[in-house]
Amino acid sequence: MLISEVLLAYSMIVITLLTLVIIFTKDLVNAVVLSAAQSIFFVIALYLLLAVDVALVYLPVAVGGYSLIFLYAIGKTERFEKVAGYSRKLIFLSVMAFMLIAALLIGMLAGGYTGWIPREVTRPLARFVLRSTINHLNKTFWTSSPEAVSATVWDYRGLDTFFEIAVFYGSIAGCLALFRFIDVVFKERPIEKADVGLSIVAKASCKIIFALIAVASASLMLHGHLTPGGGFQGGSAFSIALMVVIIPLSQYFLRGLGLEERRLMLLRSIGLTLIALLILLPAALGGYIFQNQAKLWADFGYPTIIGGFWTSGSIFFLNLFDGMAVAAGFAIIFLILSIPEECFKRLMKVKP
Amino acid sequence: MNFVWIMIISCLIITTFLSLYGIATRPNMIKKIVLYSTFSDVINVFIILLGYRRSLNPRVPVLHLHPTSEEIAVFEMTSVDPIVQTLVLTAIVIGLAVMLFLTFLVIQVYRLYGTIDTREIAKKSRLRG
Numbered sequence: 001m002l003i004s005e006v007l008l009a010y011s012m013i014v015i016t017l018l019t020l021v022i023i024f025t026k027d028l029v030n031a032v033v034l035s036a037a038q039s040i041f042f043v044i045a046l047y048l049l050l051a052v053d054v055a056l057v058y059l060p061v062a063v064g065g066y067s068l069i070f071l072y073a074i075g076k077t078e079r080f081e082k083v084a085g086y087s088r089k090l091i092f093l094s095v096m097a098f099m100l101i102a103a104l105l106i107g108m109l110a111g112g113y114t115g116w117i118p119r120e121v122t123r124p125l126a127r128f129v130l131r132s133t134i135n136h137l138n139k140t141f142w143t144s145s146p147e148a149v150s151a152t153v154w155d156y157r158g159l160d161t162f163f164e165i166a167v168f169y170g171s172i173a174g175c176l177a178l179f180r181f182i183d184v185v186f187k188e189r190p191i192e193k194a195d196v197g198l199s200i201v202a203k204a205s206c207k208i209i210f211a212l213i214a215v216a217s218a219s220l221m222l223h224g225h226l227t228p229g230g231g232f233q234g235g236s237a238f239s240i241a242l243m244v245v246i247i248p249l250s251q252y253f254l255r256g257l258g259l260e261e262r263r264l265m266l267l268r269s270i271g272l273t274l275i276a277l278l279i280l281l282p283a284a285l286g287g288y289i290f291q292n293q294a295k296l297w298a299d300f301g302y303p304t305i306i307g308g309f310w311t312s313g314s315i316f317f318l319n320l321f322d323g324m325a326v327a328a329g330f331a332i333i334f335l336i337l338s339i340p341e342e343c344f345k346r347l348m349k350v351k352p
Numbered sequence: 353m354n355f356v357w358i359m360i361i362s363c364l365i366i367t368t369f370l371s372l373y374g375i376a377t378r379p380n381m382i383k384k385i386v387l388y389s390t391f392s393d394v395i396n397v398f399i400i401l402l403g404y405r406r407s408l409n410p411r412v413p414v415l416h417l418h419p420t421s422e423e424i425a426v427f428e429m430t431s432v433d434p435i436v437q438t439l440v441l442t443a444i445v446i447g448l449a450v451m452l453f454l455t456f457l458v459i460q461v462y463r464l465y466g467t468i469d470t471r472e473i474a475k476k477s478r479l480r481g
């Protein structure tokens with residue numbers, strides 16, 4: 001029995017119990033914090049299953065991003081769930097009985113009939129990717145990236161990633177449409193010196209933390225084609241760093257630096273345009289869309305090494321631009337969430 | 353060894369059903385969204401589990417820049433599946449996009465109805481016609 005399997009089972013049990021507590025707690029802040037704790041156990045599980053890239057994207061998104069967005073939403077709406085009270089003992093007993101029966105049933109099913117355990121050989125398609133991604137001897141299908149996940153994201157299954165970027169872009173456009181009175185808010189109430197945020201100790205320590213997270217996210221973004229990481233991982237980590245600045249220094253600090261919604265949207269659009277150019281350029285020069293390295297039937301190929309730095313063809317640049325676009329998109333969301341709700345209510349003429 | 357995997361998989365299945373139960377029965381919309389995030393995470397772990405390989409020394413699908421042909425052969429035979437990881441990466445990003453929009457919709461619902469309790473929203477919308 002491997003220790004990693006035991007740890008995996010342990011984190012799964014904790015996840016199940018935390019789900020129960022989340023269902024029955026009435027305080028939503030409590031539920032969100034417990035959900036963040038649950039996400040940490042999900043990250044542990046993903047790491048133990050050797051999905052390091054997924055764990056790296058999951059950590060900023062679920063532990064940082066989701067919790068912050070939910071907490072903002074609770075702050076803008078209401079904190080307690082109005083449910084008729086259950087007897088706590090009854091809840092506990094029924095849930096425990098349910099779990100016991102379910103575990104026994106499923107355990108018997110799994111052990112007696114299917115006996116499923118992960119297999120020892122992966123699928124042929126996976127073996128093909130692993131065999132050809134950095135094969136110097138047979139360059140027919142190679143991507144020149146030693147990181148098989150990044151190679152799949154930006155080369156073998158590039159159109160999937162394009163779809164993903166499109167969905168993310170559309171969702172941010174929808175969020176902005178729901179908060180469409182931003183300009184009017186700032187015309188009515190110009191930025192004052194009074195909006196300064198927390199004390200100097202909090203500000204100084206948060207600046208140090210900002211620098212640390214920014215360096216880590218830059219490393220994730222720039223080395224995503226060589227080591228686990230990538231554009232989305234780095235971009236979302238950087239947006240969490242921005243959030244660490246927004247909470248103590250207030251949103252007006254970022255706005256004072258010139259990082260407001262329109263500019264961030266511009267930055268995001270520039271990133272997406274550069275991605276579009278990079279993926280369309282091979283098609284114009286005799287290759288196909290999303291081509292990275294030269295193939296036998298399509299002669300176009302991006303250079304593998306530029307100035308002594310291994311760029312893996314277009315993968316490095318795609319990671320960089322994607323990281324830029326994602327960081328800007330997240331920053332827009334956090335900025336519009338940190339505008340006080342009264343401004344919007346007054347503008348929408350909602351009865352209090 | 354089998355027992356540990358039975359444990360892992362039954363916990364995953366129970367969490368799936370518990371989160372679905374929560375989505376169906378809790379009236380508060382934010383609670384529904386939080387449980388929906390749990391639900392999608394469990395499904396993602398399931399998919400990752402499909403690409404896991406239970407050998408003595410499974411490894412992360414990352415190699416170095418100048419491998420020899422022997423190293424590539426060993427890499428092919430010991431590394432876990434990179435394709436399911438890519439799919440889950442995409443799924444997490446799309447899930448995040450959906451979650452962002454859902455949260456903003458909840459805020460908008462609160463602006464319009466003054467509550468995010470689905471029962472009260474149903475009453476109010478019936479009154480409005």
